[in-house]
Amino acid sequence: MTASDQTQTDNPLLRPWTAPHGLPPFESITPDQFSPAFTTALAEQQAEIAAIAESPEEPTFANTVEALERSGAALKRVGGVFFNLAGSHTNDAIQAVEREMAPVLAKHRNSIFMNEALFRRVDALYNERENLGLTAEQARVLERYRTIFVRAGAQLAPDEKKRLAAVTERLASLGTQFSQNVLADEKSYRLILETEEDLAGLPSFLREAAAQAAEEAGLTGRHIITLSRSSIEPFLQFSSRRDLREQAFKAWAARGDNGNATDNKAIIAEMVALRAERAELLGYDTFADFKLADTMAKTPDAVLTLLNEVWTPARSRAQKERDALQAQAQMRGDNIEIAPWDWRYYADQVRMARHNLDEATIKPYFQLDRIIDAAFDTAHRLFGLTFRELQDFPRYHPDIRAWQVTDDEGAPVGIFIGDYFARGSKRSGAWMSAFRSQERLTGDIRPIIVNVMNFAKAAPGEPSLLSFDDARTLFHEFGHALHGLLSNVTYPLLAGTSVSTDFVELPSQLYEHWLSQPEILRRYATHYRTGEPIPEALLERLMAARNFNQGFSTVEYLASAFVDIDLHRRKHSGDLDVSAFEKESLERIGMPREIIMRHRTPHFAHVFSGDGYSSGYYSYLWSEVLDADAFTAFEETGDAFNRDMADKLKRFIYSAGNLRDPAEAYRAFRGRLPTPDALLVKRGLAVAGEA
Structure with a gap:
């Protein structure tokens, strides 16, 4: 041997x-x-x-x-x-x-x-x-x-190849260091809540999650808030301690930007310069031109046209939202000007006043297990899939779960793994990936797909409860999972999610629509103690409030997309002051001071942990134009689960991988390409018929 x-x-x-x-x-x-x-x-x-x-x-x-x-x-x-x-x-x-x-x-x-x-x-x-x-x-x-x-x-010529190789190798190292720095900052931060006063305003579900996080950190009997979104966002929403909100928010915003060993600004400056050089070597004016040439958008101008079209109504809406929050603060006698760490806190109060709806009322109806079942049932009704949970299988962590997936004839489709809870060993966010992708070239290879989330874990014996946004995230990532599971191609290069960045979000964002279907919510949004379905009055208020705070969420997203494109339209010349550039880019679009980017540049993992979404963060909005229009196709039939439409969706989108150019694939499903009108209506930034 x-x-x-x-x-x-x-x-x-x-x-x-x-x-x-x-x-x-x-x-x-x-x-x-x-x-x-x-x-x-x-x-x-x-x-x-x-x-x-x-x-x-x-x-x-x-x-x-x-x-x-x-x-x-x-x-x-x-x-x-x-x-x-x-x-x-x-x-x-x-x-x-x-x-x-x-x-x-x-x-x-x-x-x-x-x-x-x-x-x-x-x-x-x-x-x-x-x-x-x-x-x-x-x-x-x-x-x-x-x-x-x-x-x-x-x-390229030999010398150019040699330099390009050096550039790409260095970029790979920098991207790895970037992501490790962000994870280090997330792991190292804990806001320890010592007293009852520190817990003021926090509902029971958040107290329990903070106690569980403290237990896992070896701080039994105390409460901690971490920089996981499932921890810090509800804290910012509910805590009546403005000083603690400010402290936690600033730590969240400063990941990768603390002037210490994990500071990412020098890494970003070098990456932006190297990407510009890479583009120049390949004959492009800027890295954005290079990256977008192989996407649906094709050019930075096309991206900016879409971003600007949505920015104007979104910013206007956000300014009206800010005024409402300021009025709420004054009504309470809070002598403050709304700051970024105040937005979620006062928005929750305004939502309660307008829609009689608060997270503490909603959350008991959104159990993690029930929302998983809802995602599976939706896949069964649309695509004929069945999910059987496995008990005896190898695990990389005790919390992961797995299901065998079969089609409507009982034939194997693949394996789906769910990894749902936040922990210190996991980077933040939510994503789908594959341990093995589907293909037929080397045999009948079935996919092994994983969804990774960062939900707060409940105490032992208690169900984990989700916010409505958490539930939407689960459906979103499961849409990606279906794109991998339903893949039906021969060649590995084309399998599953191996499509352009501004098309890959279509299956995931489209799938979110089914969570909001009343028949799904009536069946699966059940109270974790009583088992009673969500009351019709509460369901109506939940649906009526879907576009509440939409100006805020659109502005924080678009700001990140603008900064991404601006950075990568930069020529390969001169030193980059990352903080000054971010500030100038936001000033140029008129960023409201009360809102920050969803992902500030020093922790913008989509763009700097690798090459995937560099010049591509706009992709969520580009795909949303498609998904808003695509769901309209179902609505036009009068049946959100119309099987003929679902069969077309499966054939041309979910199972087709990269068999076709994305625009051709969408036209095959819908018969035409969409305009942004349906997106503006979906986000509540325009009225149907007036978009």
């Missing part, structure tokens, strides 16, 4: 997954196994790539493109496990591996997509594509591969 054979025998990451349902053997994996597994897997793919590139045979689709698609199987397995754990259950050892591997993996990718001999084979096939007898899917794979090669620098 060779040393390599011995490594493969000893390392569970390199062996086939034989655990129940094909899940990774989480409980057998230790952090020290990742580096050697990566080393072996990288060497394996390097040998596969060399065999393709150096083949003496004339290039064919099978010996070049399909061979590329088959390569790197071990690396996909190792990376799938590693990067999911790095986000959802990390530790110092995993973070060290993450820092070590970031430039190595970037270098490996460069070695593939800058390989001159390999590109010549792909390019030759592309130039002859009309004569190769390819299926539509094969033609799409070939076109996508050529685009990836060109955008990775395959056509």
Whole structure:
């Protein structure tokens, strides 16, 4: 037995997954196994790539493109496990591996997509594509591969390739450090509530969650507020202690911006400069031009047109909301000017006054388990899916749950994992990812999809309760999960969520609409103590208040999207003062002083933890134009669960991966592309018929 054979025998990451349902053997994996597994897997793919590139045979689709698609199987397995754990259950050892591997993996990718001999084979096939007898899917794979090669620098001169490779490797390291810095700031902060006075205004569910967080932190008998959204946002909403709201809010806003070892401003400045240089090397004016060329939007001007179209009514609405909050404060005798740490507190009071609706009344009807059931039932009614919970399966954390998913004929679809609770080892936010993606090239490979959330965990024996926004987040991420689970393609490159950034949010944002359907809420919004369904009067008030505070939420989102685009339209010249740039960018759009960006630049993980949403944070709004119009298609039938419409949605959107250009895919579903009108009505920024 060779040393390599011995490594493969000893390392569970390199062996086939034989655990129940094909899940990774989480409980057998230790952090020290990742580096050697990566080393072996990288060497394996390097040998596969060399065999393709150096083949003496004339290039064919099978010996070049399909061979590329088959390569790197071990690396996909190792990376799938590693990067999911790095986000959802990390530790110092995993973070060290993450820092070590970031430039190595970037270098490996460069070695593939800058390989001159390999590109010549792909390019030759592309130039002859009309004569190769390819299926539509094969033609799409070939076109996508050529685009990836060109955008990775395959056509550059040797010196330019060398510099571009150095740039991308450095960017990978910086992005990793950025995300680790944000997590460190989130983990290190605790607002300890010592006395009953400190707890003033907090409803029982928040007190219980804060007590549970303190228990887990070893502070039994006390209460703590963390920088997880599920902790700090309700604290800002309910705490009547303005001094503590200000303290917590400033810590939340200052993640990555504290002038210490975890400060991200120098990292951002370097990343923005390197991205601009990358774009310049590839022949683009700015990084935004480069990034958007391969999206639905195509250009920064198209993005800015949409952002500006929504900004004007959103800002106007937010100013009216601010005036209402100021009036509420004065009515209470609070001699203050509304500040960012006051908005949620007074907004909750105004909402109560206008709609007789407060979170403490709503939350008992939104149990986590019931909302999971609601998401599953919606998927069953739309797409015929059934979910059977697994009991005996390998777990990377005791809290995770898993379900086997089958179709309407009982055939296996995949495995869905839910990881719902906040913890110190998990980065903030909510996301979907895949431990394994669907494809048919190497067999009937079924997906293993995970949703990761950061909900507050209830005390033992008590159900975890969600806000309506939490419930919407669960539906949103489950929409992404369905995009991965329902994938029905042959080639891995096109599977699931492997679509342009401004299209990938369509399945998730569209799915949110079904949570608000009265028939779903009547069945699944049940009181956690009595089991009684949500009262009709409360349901009506909840629906009437859906667009309450929409000016605020739209403005805080748009501000982040504007700053993202502004940063990446910057030319590669001069030093960047990140704080001054953020301030100038917000002043240019007239940002209300009472609201801050949803994600301030020093902790803007969407944009700086990797390359995914750089120049792309606008994508949520772009996709919302699509999702508002797409749900209208169901409403026009008079049935939110219309099966014919659901079948079209599944065929052209949820199961289609990247089989088609996004605009073509949407037209195939809807018959046309939408305008922003439905979005403005959905957000309550325009009246139907007047958008």
